[in-house]
Structures are given as C-alpha cells and as structure tokens.
Amino acid sequence: MMDLRSMWSAWDWISLPVYLAILLYVGFKFKERAGKNLESFFLANRCLTVPILLGTAAASWYESWTVVGLGTSAWELGIFLIFFYVAVQALVRIPLATWIGPYVRDSIPAHVVTLPDLIAYLYDKKSAYVGGVMVVTIAIYSGALLFAIGEVLHLVTGLPLFLGMVIAGAVVGIYTAAGGLYSVAVTDCVQWVIMAGSAGLAAFHLYPFVGGWEGLSKALVVQDPRLLSPIGTGNVLEAIGWSVSALALYVHPTSYQRFSAARRSSDVAIGFNLMQVFGITFSAVMVMIGLCSRALYPTLKPATGFWTVILSTLPAGLRGLFVAALTAAVMSTVDTEFLISSTTLVKNFYKEIFRPTMSESDLIRVNRYVIYLYCVLMVGLTQLWYGGISRAWYYIGGFLTSVFFVPLVAGLFWKGRTASGCFIALVASLVFYSLWEFILGQPFGFPTNLATWLFSALVYFPACLLTQKSGKAGRVEPTMGGSENA
C-alpha cells in the first residue's frame, strides 16, 4: 500500500495554515459591515450578483460528501450514480432555478429571512416550529462533513482525526460569526475556485493515469461488470430513492437564503442554472475518481482508495491543492449551515419564545455566541459518522425532501393550501418516516425517503381540502420575529 503521508510535503504544510489564516482575515474584514442589522448579517444586504451567487451556491452545495461520499458511493454502485443522481439532480432542479428562485426573490417580503419564516409566511407559526427540525437534521449532516475533513487530514498528514475536526470547525465558526453572509460569500468564491480548478486538473490527469475508458473498463469488468451498467448494483427502488434525495435543494434552507440574498431575480435564474452545469460536472469527476479507485485499488477501503488515486494522479503541488479543495468544500458548506441554523435558533425560537422585544444588535450578538456553541456541537456529532459517510446524503437529503418538499413547494404556488393541512402533513410525515425506517425497518425493501414522500403528498392535499372550510386557508403574515424588519 502506498504511504500517503510521504507525499505530503513541507510546502503543503505551509499552504494549509496560510489558507486558513486568509479565511479568518476575510471574516474580520466584514465584521463591521455584517453587524449593522439582520439583513446585512444573514443576507449580505441582498447584493449578490451572478458570479458571486454562483460561487457561493456551488461551494455551499457541492461539499465534502460530493468529494468523498460520492466517490466512495461510486466505488460501490458504479456509473449508476451518473444516471440516477448526478444527471437527474440537474434536470429536476431546473424548475427551482428558473421559476421558484426568482419567485422567492421577487414575491416574498424582505422580512421573511429564514426557512421557518417562509413556512410561517405561507402557513402559520405552528408549522414553522415543526420546520425547526431541519436544524437538527442539518447539525447531524454537518457532523458528517467535519468528519470527512478530519479523516482526510489524518490520512494524508497524520494529524490526529479529532484535532483536524476541531481546527476546521473553529476556523469556520470564527469567520462565520464575524462576517455573516458577507464573509461566507467571499470565502465561498475563493473556495469554489480552488475546488473547481483542482477537480478540473484532476480530470485531465486521470486520463493517462487509468488509460482512458479502455483501461478503466477492463479493470472494472474484472471487479464487477455491473459497475459499468446504468442500473449498476442498485435496483429500481434504490434508483428512485437516489433521485428523491436529488430534490433536496428544493427544501434546503441554503437555497432560500441565497435566493433572498440575490440582487435581482434574473441573477438567481442565471446563477443557479449555471451552478448546476458546473456542479454536476464536479460530481461526475468525483464519480470517475471513485471508479478509478475501485479499478486500481480494490483491496483498499473506499475512502483510502479514493485518496490514493488523487495523490497518485496529481503532480506535486496540486496534491496539497486538492486537499485544500476538500477543506474548502467542507468549510463552505459548514459555514452556511452554522449561519442558517444559528439564525433560525435565535430568531425563530429564542427571540420568539423568551425575548420578543430583543433588538437587532442583541440578536446578532447572541447569534454569534450560538455559532460558537453550534461549532462545539458539530464536533461532538462527528461521533455518529465513524463508520463512513458514503450514504450520509442519501439519508439526510432524502429525509429533508420526503418531509418538507410537498408542503413547501405546493405552498408557494397552490392557492388551496391551508395551515392545518401543512401542520398535519409535516407531523404525520415525521411520524411515518420514523416508523418506516426505525420500527418497521423498510418493509419490502421500499426506501424510507420514497415511501415518506408519497405519504406526505397523500396526506397534504386531502388534509388541505378537508380543512379549507375551517377558515385557515391563505397566507398568514409571519409573526416569528420578522415583521418588525419590514
């Protein structure tokens, strides 16, 4: 087995701390500007234009799971992932980028800042509280992302796993708390340049390394011929399950934050569609690296094989860049999740329940403390992922989509929606998900996210129709601490 640590040079040891220091500098540079009010802290005063929107959305969305998780899933499932996840995700998200994003930017009032605000705006406060469960889900997923960075730093540098996670979490927490979305957007652009640039160079270097498709196919056929079939080693239900998880961008708070932070609605449509073009290409490169690792290093653990391919393929100098890209991928996602989760907790729960008269400056101050606390929690949650993160997004993305997709997307456009219908559908879907996954253990092998998604639609529409006469139909103005910002 190749000694990965021997490839890590002194230059790489210098470049990583310098990179982290630059991120901290950006955070403090925007501290004053971000601290003016909640809109500047959470939405960067709605100033993001196409290139910045593209950079920040892509860097936030294509993260360490896309780098390591997708690669290791390809090791197991083959080109199946291209057909039922990578390409599908682009096609199913066209309506989100082209119509829903611009609609949210232009039609949703400025005081609707967080996703619970949006649920409260479309339905009522009760449903918005249920929407808070997203914060917990995102926290668990952020733990998987931090674990990925700890693991790669441990593999290639020998740094203790826990220390790598603590350093990465601390740097993200500090610059996010200081500069809010300003620092997140700027650092995301830098991070996407590193991520896309190094993945692009890796694609060029992979060709001679594996001998093109001919060499790759020959090696994979020996391992398992199904790896080269579109249906791969999966089955139809699993294929649909992966496709459902690709819809998660419709319900992820990151999307709605970026839509609201755009300068114009046309910037959203152009920026998000372009982001998908570049993002699916980035994902496809990771699938290709996963296939190469299966072909060349079948006896290694998938994650180790993945990094062995990266470090063997890339020339000296670019190796450190790719590790920095993973660091960037994690940080650019975790910073957004820190920001969204802390603002939701403080604005929609702490202020609403305990301090309704809280000023905006106090809200931002408390928000910063909560980001630090969240950071500690994330490091603790990494314990859940020591078995590997290859299925992290299948479960987390699938959960978010299955529970929230129907009420959120229907709520934006369907005039027959009711607050009671939404509340019933959300609670019933949460109960159904737990029952199907944890108690019944996925009966008939039917994926939980797909079953819950269908169940959610079956409950939501009849519940709305049955409760329309109760007088709760129509939009309810948000009361979760947002109205004073209007």
Added chain:
Amino acid sequence: MPKQEKSTWVSLSVIMLVFQSLFLMWAFLTKCDVVFFEMGTVLIISALYVGVGYVIEVARGVFRN
C-alpha cells in the same frame, strides 16, 4: 439589463444545463474518452468565471452598499 436580454441569458443557462446532463449520460454510457477533457475544461472555465467575475464585481463596488 433589458428584459429580453435577461430571458436570453436565462434560456441559455437552462440549455447548457440540459446539454451537460445529457452529454454526461451519453459519455458514461458509450465510454467516450472525450468526457475526461470536457469535464476538466468545464471546471477550469467555472473556476475562471467565478474568480474573474468576483474581481470585476468587487471593482464595481458590489459590496459597498
């Protein structure tokens, strides 16, 4: 930006997205070697677009408001 020009750019971005999805599926299905270079080129263009675009936008004062 005039409305017609916006529609053109939005349509163009959607067309690129559909093309790239179909291209990737076709290339992985037919095992076409070109995909290695196409993916590399697209990603390097993406890095340049965001990097240069960011510098231009900052010079135009996007963060000054």
